[in-house]
Amino acid sequence: MANYQEFLDGIDRAAYHEGELTWEEDGFTVTRTYQYSPPGCHDSCGVLFYAKDGKLDHVEGDPLSPFTNGKLCMRCLDLPEIVNHPDRVLYPMKRAGERGENKWERITWDEAYDMIETKVKSIREEYGSESIVCVHGTGRNVNWLVPLFGQAALQTPNISTLFFTGFACYMPRVCGAMAPLGDFPIADAAVGHEDRYVDPSFKAPEVIVVWGNEPLASNADGYIGHWLVQCVQMGSRIISIDPRLTWWGARAAYHLQLRPGTDAALACAWLNVIISEGLYDHEFVDCWTSGLDELWEGIKDMTPEWAAPITGLSAEDITASARLYASGNNSAIQWGLAFDQQMSAMALNLAVCDLMAICGNIDRPGGNILVRNSFEINAGYASGEDFTPQSAKDRKLTIARGTGITGGEFIAHACTDGILHCIEAGELPDGEPYPIKMIWFQSSNSLACAGMDAPRDYEALKTVDFIVNADPILTPLSVAVADLLLPVAMSCERNSARTWWTPVRTIYRAVEPAGEAKTDEQIVVDLMPRLNPEAAEAFGWTKDTDIADWYLAGGDGKKHGASSNVKGNISEKAKGGVGMSFQELSEKGGYAYDDWNHTYEKYAKGMLRDDGNPGFSTPSGRIELAPYTYRVWGLTPTPFHTEPPEGPVTTPELMEEYPLILSCGGRSFEFFHSEHRQMPTMREFHPLPLVMVNPVDAEKYRVEDGQWAWIENGHGRFKQVVKVTPRVAPGVIHAEHGWWFPEQEAAEPSLFGTFDSNPNNCTRAFETGEGGIGTNIKSMICRIYPYSAGDELPGEKVTRKGGWGDYTVGAMCGSKVD
Amino acid sequence: MNGILINYEYCTGCHSCEVACKKRLGLPEGEFGIRLTETGPWEYAGKSGEDRWEWSWVPVLTKACDLCADRTDAGKMPMCVQHCQAWCMYHGEVGELARKMDGETRWALLTPRLA
Numbered sequence: 001m002a003n004y005q006e007f008l009d010g011i012d013r014a015a016y017h018e019g020e021l022t023w024e025e026d027g028f029t030v031t032r033t034y035q036y037s038p039p040g041c042h043d044s045c046g047v048l049f050y051a052k053d054g055k056l057d058h059v060e061g062d063p064l065s066p067f068t069n070g071k072l073c074m075r076c077l078d079l080p081e082i083v084n085h086p087d088r089v090l091y092p093m094k095r096a097g098e099r100g101e102n103k104w105e106r107i108t109w110d111e112a113y114d115m116i117e118t119k120v121k122s123i124r125e126e127y128g129s130e131s132i133v134c135v136h137g138t139g140r141n142v143n144w145l146v147p148l149f150g151q152a153a154l155q156t157p158n159i160s161t162l163f164f165t166g167f168a169c170y171m172p173r174v175c176g177a178m179a180p181l182g183d184f185p186i187a188d189a190a191v192g193h194e195d196r197y198v199d200p201s202f203k204a205p206e207v208i209v210v211w212g213n214e215p216l217a218s219n220a221d222g223y224i225g226h227w228l229v230q231c232v233q234m235g236s237r238i239i240s241i242d243p244r245l246t247w248w249g250a251r252a253a254y255h256l257q258l259r260p261g262t263d264a265a266l267a268c269a270w271l272n273v274i275i276s277e278g279l280y281d282h283e284f285v286d287c288w289t290s291g292l293d294e295l296w297e298g299i300k301d302m303t304p305e306w307a308a309p310i311t312g313l314s315a316e317d318i319t320a321s322a323r324l325y326a327s328g329n330n331s332a333i334q335w336g337l338a339f340d341q342q343m344s345a346m347a348l349n350l351a352v353c354d355l356m357a358i359c360g361n362i363d364r365p366g367g368n369i370l371v372r373n374s375f376e377i378n379a380g381y382a383s384g385e386d387f388t389p390q391s392a393k394d395r396k397l398t399i400a401r402g403t404g405i406t407g408g409e410f411i412a413h414a415c416t417d418g419i420l421h422c423i424e425a426g427e428l429p430d431g432e433p434y435p436i437k438m439i440w441f442q443s444s445n446s447l448a449c450a451g452m453d454a455p456r457d458y459e460a461l462k463t464v465d466f467i468v469n470a471d472p473i474l475t476p477l478s479v480a481v482a483d484l485l486l487p488v489a490m491s492c493e494r495n496s497a498r499t500w501w502t503p504v505r506t507i508y509r510a511v512e513p514a515g516e517a518k519t520d521e522q523i524v525v526d527l528m529p530r531l532n533p534e535a536a537e538a539f540g541w542t543k544d545t546d547i548a549d550w551y552l553a554g555g556d557g558k559k560h561g562a563s564s565n566v567k568g569n570i571s572e573k574a575k576g577g578v579g580m581s582f583q584e585l586s587e588k589g590g591y592a593y594d595d596w597n598h599t600y601e602k603y604a605k606g607m608l609r610d611d612g613n614p615g616f617s618t619p620s621g622r623i624e625l626a627p628y629t630y631r632v633w634g635l636t637p638t639p640f641h642t643e644p645p646e647g648p649v650t651t652p653e654l655m656e657e658y659p660l661i662l663s664c665g666g667r668s669f670e671f672f673h674s675e676h677r678q679m680p681t682m683r684e685f686h687p688l689p690l691v692m693v694n695p696v697d698a699e700k701y702r703v704e705d706g707q708w709a710w711i712e713n714g715h716g717r718f719k720q721v722v723k724v725t726p727r728v729a730p731g732v733i734h735a736e737h738g739w740w741f742p743e744q745e746a747a748e749p750s751l752f753g754t755f756d757s758n759p760n761n762c763t764r765a766f767e768t769g770e771g772g773i774g775t776n777i778k779s780m781i782c783r784i785y786p787y788s789a790g791d792e793l794p795g796e797k798v799t800r801k802g803g804w805g806d807y808t809v810g811a812m813c814g815s816k817v818d
Numbered sequence: 819m820n821g822i823l824i825n826y827e828y829c830t831g832c833h834s835c836e837v838a839c840k841k842r843l844g845l846p847e848g849e850f851g852i853r854l855t856e857t858g859p860w861e862y863a864g865k866s867g868e869d870r871w872e873w874s875w876v877p878v879l880t881k882a883c884d885l886c887a888d889r890t891d892a893g894k895m896p897m898c899v900q901h902c903q904a905w906c907m908y909h910g911e912v913g914e915l916a917r918k919m920d921g922e923t924r925w926a927l928l929t930p931r932l933a
């Protein structure tokens with residue numbers, strides 16, 4: 001078994017320059033810091049950047065960082081290939097030809113800023129600032145900064161991860177957990193402790209349930225999947241719940257290979273077994289929860305025998321795996337993206353929170369610990385909203401205003417389907433005019449990646465008057481629709497900081513930005529005074545490190561925040577902030593752990609509630625198994641299963657034409673979403689997009705390993721290379737997302753081939769689960785057939801022939817309305 | 819003599835060792851100092867639970883591997899060991915390494931040509 005103490009004792013700390021921020025070594029200047037984006041993932045791993053002559057030469061993991069202990073994924077080991085890549089945008093550029101022609105004219109930053117200022121001011125005056133939409137990509141190192149910029153500088157309430165119907169990533173889990181638990185749970189792999197796996201209070205989980213994600217490749221949500229491999233070496237057993245066989249499934253006590261989109265049925269059956277057999281933690285349930293009777297009433301008929309035909313699993317396996325999970329004194333559920341990308345999203349999230357709760361696994365060692373941003377450094381989606389005019393806030397494109405779906409507005413972002421509708425129709429569903437005149441993209445490649453119904457998004461974007469894209473790389477989105485490109489610095493060129501759980505970390509500049517690129521921070525610093533002098537004066541930032549200092553002092557971007565005023569002077573009742581400046585923290589290794597995240601059973605210690613009493617941060621103070629908050633939000637307060645809109649149960653008549661279930665979006669080690677495709681070493685390992693097909697289906701549908709095939713549903717088609725493998729069951733295929741081909745032609749109709757292999761030709765906007773949350777990305781239906789040379793490519797179809805023409809512009813529906 | 823010990827029960831096939839090594843040695847496309855081999859996945863008939871599937875990775879040390887002699891002389895770990903995300907690689911004297919091979923999980927001890 002891997003012995004962490006032996007590992008720590010074996011490190012020659014002097015050889016790795018302990019205590020130094022920068023040093024000279026063998027002709028290189030070395031910087032000890034953390035990597036975030038761009039490019040990157042949701043994590044910040046400890047790195048040593050080796051630079052020569054002002055250029056990044058190579059990268060190592062930092063063994064002295066407790067967060068990742070020197071381990072590093074292949075993408076960051078290969079960073080110089082993208083930091084020094086010839087495809088980087090080096091200067092501000094304005095469009096010279098038509099959109100899609102890839103013709104650009106280099107301009108100065110002042111010219112770019114003038115253009116933005118003029119447009120923003122005229123749109124605000126003529127249409128109101130809510131006619132501007134501000135967009136960022138997932139988990140980038142701008143996730144609070146872009147909302148702050150959008151709300152305080154552009155002064156729009158409409159911040160979005162654009163075209164991502166149903167908020168189908170993370171937000172459903174975050175909100176789904178807040179209602180019953182009051183805080184967010186993560187699988188305990190000792191992340192709260194600086195001494196990690198040897199901390200005396202830590203125990204490895206007895207059972208780890210890896211459910212609806214592949215954490216080794218995805219490293220999602222501030223979490224490193226490989227931490228759990230260390231736990232497995234410490235004795236954790238595995239239950240894998242996944243339509244795909246993964247590393248976890250191949251080593252699991254149970255691999256439950258369920259039909260995609262039926263996770264909620266399984267979760268309800270687990271609850272049924274655990275409650276009916278009395279396997280839950282009676283003392284914990286009595287002392288700390290409420291609503292068990294109501295929960296039981298809701299799921300009492302959802303037996304393993306009921307769930308078996310829905311999920312495709314045996315009732316015996318459902319029962320036995322539920323017993324195994326419940327048998328542990330400390331067991332953890334590592335949940336993931338699939339929870340959010342099915343129609344049952346909110347019900348599934350509730351079911352699994354209830355499982356953690358009734359088994360007494362909440363906030364106990366080796367269970368699901370409750371985490372917060374370390375040192376209460378909480379800049380987030382609300383940052384800057386006090387500087388948005390009330391008249392604009394009153395017209396925010398909420399789910400209700402944007403789509404007419406009523407209920408609670410519990411997600412901070414504007415509703416993407418509402419934005420799409422307003423772009424297409426120029427009005428709200430009730431007919432009130434609502435034109436979208438400008439979109440600001442920063443760190444988003446929506447058309448190539450998250451944008452569901454991508455051909456429809458493309459058509460819609462073409463009608464928007466003014467589109468800015470701030471990105472380090474020329475992307476398909478830039479070429480297709482941008483009018484102005486702003487070159488953005490890479491992570492190793494930035495000064496920044498992050499929390500997203502723990503520890504707090506700094507991102508310290510190792511090399512100067514390439515060309516005239518500016519950091520995301522500097523763009524905000526430069527533009528804020530032009531667009532909103534009042535906000536600029538309040539924040540008082542003149543350089544990027546001012547933002548980092550403000551953030552580390554607990555800045556949350558609110559005018560009257562509890563932790564600080566906007567200038568970062570900590571008020572008397574402050575609780576946020578690490579108590580060190582950006583420079584000081586960087587010089588102390590670049591990280592700090594707080595006590596809060598280090599502590600277990602915080603509910604018993606009065607650490608969760610604002611009033612300091614024991615209990616949870618819920619309305620009742622207890623874990624609410626059938627949460628009151630769900631009722632307020634217009635959601636069913638006990639879990640249930642919803643079938644996908646198309647499938648063997650819902651539309652059996654379609655299964656002859658589309659006999660396969662299509663899941664998509666699984667991660668690979670080489671790429672994060674649509675990033676990293678231009679790095680030669682990553683493409684050496686993973687040259688082309690792969691669709692997994694079971695050998696039985698490969699023979700049945702006459703597709704061959706290594707050959708291109710079309711995947712098609714009633715909405716569109718895309719092509720990927722067939723990988724014949726037993727990792728998927730017969731009847732289910734799995735395709736990759738985020739593919740574009742930087743080596744292909746940029747101009748239309750190619751757009752770097754971005755439509756050709758995009759599963760979002762098949763997904764649909766306006767198709768959401770209860771409350772407008774969750775959508776059907778991972779459980780569509782399709783057919784597969786060989787690609788032939790000369791077949792019409794989706795790029796041609798979408799950019800030259802108006803797409804597949806199966807929707808009506810302005811209709812709030814996933815498919816054509818006659 | 820020194821070598822690399824792999825507890826390949828836990829190798830996840832993440833490729834970090836391959837890229838870490840390749841970048842240090844400056845090897846061109848198609849060449850590696852350490853290269854993963856993949857076995858499986860296949861299902862064993864009649865087996866269940868942890869014994870049901872075979873799906874394993876084991877790396878090969880190529881002729882380009884020098885065990886990062888310059889790094890280890892300076893007190894550092896070889897690139898592959900330092901970056902192994904799965905905590906399944908060890909560097910050291912082969913006799914000492916061999917003592918970790920306990921029969922409870924699957925191990926491979928690799929020693930490159932160091933001439």
